[in-house]
Amino acid sequence: MISVLIADDHTILRQGLVSLLSNDPDIRVLAEAADGLSAVQKALELKPMVIVIDISMPELNGMEAVKRLHEQLPEAKVLVLTMHEEQEYVIHMVRAGASGYLLKDSASDELIDAVKALAQGKTYFSQYAASVLATMSLKPAETWDDPYRNLTSREREVFHLIIEGKTTKDIARSLDISVKTAENHRGKVLDKLQVANAAELVRYAAKYNLLI
Amino acid sequence: MISVLIADDHTILRQGLVSLLSNDPDIRVLAEAADGLSAVQKALELKPMVIVIDISMPELNGMEAVKRLHEQLPEAKVLVLTMHEEQEYVIHMVRAGASGYLLKDSASDELIDAVKALAQGKTYFSQYAASVLATMSLKPAETWDDPYRNLTSREREVFHLIIEGKTTKDIARSLDISVKTAENHRGKVLDKLQVANAAELVRYAAKYNLLI
DNA sequence: CTTGCTCTAGGGGTTTTCCCCCATTTTTAA
DNA sequence: TTAAAAATGGGGGAAAACCCCTAGAGCAAG
Numbered sequence: 001m002i003s004v005l006i007a008d009d010h011t012i013l014r015q016g017l018v019s020l021l022s023n024d025p026d027i028r029v030l031a032e033a034a035d036g037l038s039a040v041q042k043a044l045e046l047k048p049m050v051i052v053i054d055i056s057m058p059e060l061n062g063m064e065a066v067k068r069l070h071e072q073l074p075e076a077k078v079l080v081l082t083m084h085e086e087q088e089y090v091i092h093m094v095r096a097g098a099s100g101y102l103l104k105d106s107a108s109d110e111l112i113d114a115v116k117a118l119a120q121g122k123t124y125f126s127q128y129a130a131s132v133l134a135t136m137s138l139k140p141a142e143t144w145d146d147p148y149r150n151l152t153s154r155e156r157e158v159f160h161l162i163i164e165g166k167t168t169k170d171i172a173r174s175l176d177i178s179v180k181t182a183e184n185h186r187g188k189v190l191d192k193l194q195v196a197n198a199a200e201l202v203r204y205a206a207k208y209n210l211l212i
Numbered sequence: 213m214i215s216v217l218i219a220d221d222h223t224i225l226r227q228g229l230v231s232l233l234s235n236d237p238d239i240r241v242l243a244e245a246a247d248g249l250s251a252v253q254k255a256l257e258l259k260p261m262v263i264v265i266d267i268s269m270p271e272l273n274g275m276e277a278v279k280r281l282h283e284q285l286p287e288a289k290v291l292v293l294t295m296h297e298e299q300e301y302v303i304h305m306v307r308a309g310a311s312g313y314l315l316k317d318s319a320s321d322e323l324i325d326a327v328k329a330l331a332q333g334k335t336y337f338s339q340y341a342a343s344v345l346a347t348m349s350l351k352p353a354e355t356w357d358d359p360y361r362n363l364t365s366r367e368r369e370v371f372h373l374i375i376e377g378k379t380t381k382d383i384a385r386s387l388d389i390s391v392k393t394a395e396n397h398r399g400k401v402l403d404k405l406q407v408a409n410a411a412e413l414v415r416y417a418a419k420y421n422l423l424i
Numbered sequence: 425c426t427t428g429c430t431c432t433a434g435g436g437g438t439t440t441t442c443c444c445c446c447a448t449t450t451t452t453a454a
Numbered sequence: 455t456t457a458a459a460a461a462t463g464g465g466g467g468a469a470a471a472c473c474c475c476t477a478g479a480g481c482a483a484g
Contacts, residue, residue: 091304153460163415167439197410393431430479437475443467444467447462451460
């Protein structure tokens, strides 16, 4: 019998998961949690074999929760269940100690398979997450993470001015540099973040919540 | 017996909903759909009494799907189930013809209540959505906070392509119109929304959560 | 039947963006 | 201290964006 704790702030989704998992005779849902903090508390108290957890949660986000769980309850296996497809999320969660990563658009069978795999001490990554990890492991650690981190401080300044809709001339005036220099920085930013134009850059910023 | 169609691109959530609703003896889930287009098709084919639909979906987003459903199958009631709390969404969906609006962090009981209410021809709005609508109805329609109410349908198409980072040439090709026409539409969009360039337009879209 | 709006398309222009290339100085790190 | 990276500035050019303008066709409301 596999004991499971489910942590997700969306009540309907959470109860749907309980309903899904409870249908399997080998799985027993011990408890639910609607935020990261209570997830950690309930896990320490009930010691479930598997913890199914979402990334975005109030109180304590999934990332921090997974870190604490991994430190304080290493025998419990953490399955991240999320709709975030971003590479950075996968990497961060695995580093935090997750044993599995599943997207919410997976089939429910896959969820049950994942829970069972983790209970047996295996890992379980969705096709997507696995490919991200495979790609990442080929690159040196320094280049991991958010490409935004690769920007120099000056480039970051320019980045923020671009996503405010400023033109190169505005940027040059604002930073008290020549238009040509601003233009060069602009080009570097687009290049490093692999976007084709300012519009895509703003999308990028929105995706990583960098829009102030 | 209440027949229900469920449309959500996240498979696990969708199957969770099926599991939840199927537990109720009065409800029968006719079918599921993973995108807006197939949701409309399956609805026209199976004629469910209630359609539970998410806003963000591939192919045809929830907003457009609800519009089409309301036009082509007015007897079916649409329940929007989403995690988007933004005022604009509530208003847009209600205008598009939704009879109910529920956040995903509601309790599952509330979902069942909502489905039953809609099946009886009533409406069902979460506490939050109801308060948004109440506030809105106090203001004259002209001052409603409708981001792109002044855009024509063609301009809206162009709007969405711009915020995807498409160039004017791309847009012209995509809509099968001349570059000059696309350029004119682009200019109109920037003018009507009072932004200076594409970057600001994407910011605008992000502000109103129109980046799907 | 006229008026107004939308969609279409173009002329012609300026400005900005994006893309190479290059060099110098300053700062940082090995 | 020496090499690498960052910041500065520029030349030049193609493409795109932005901003005027006109104008016909189609369509719906008054």
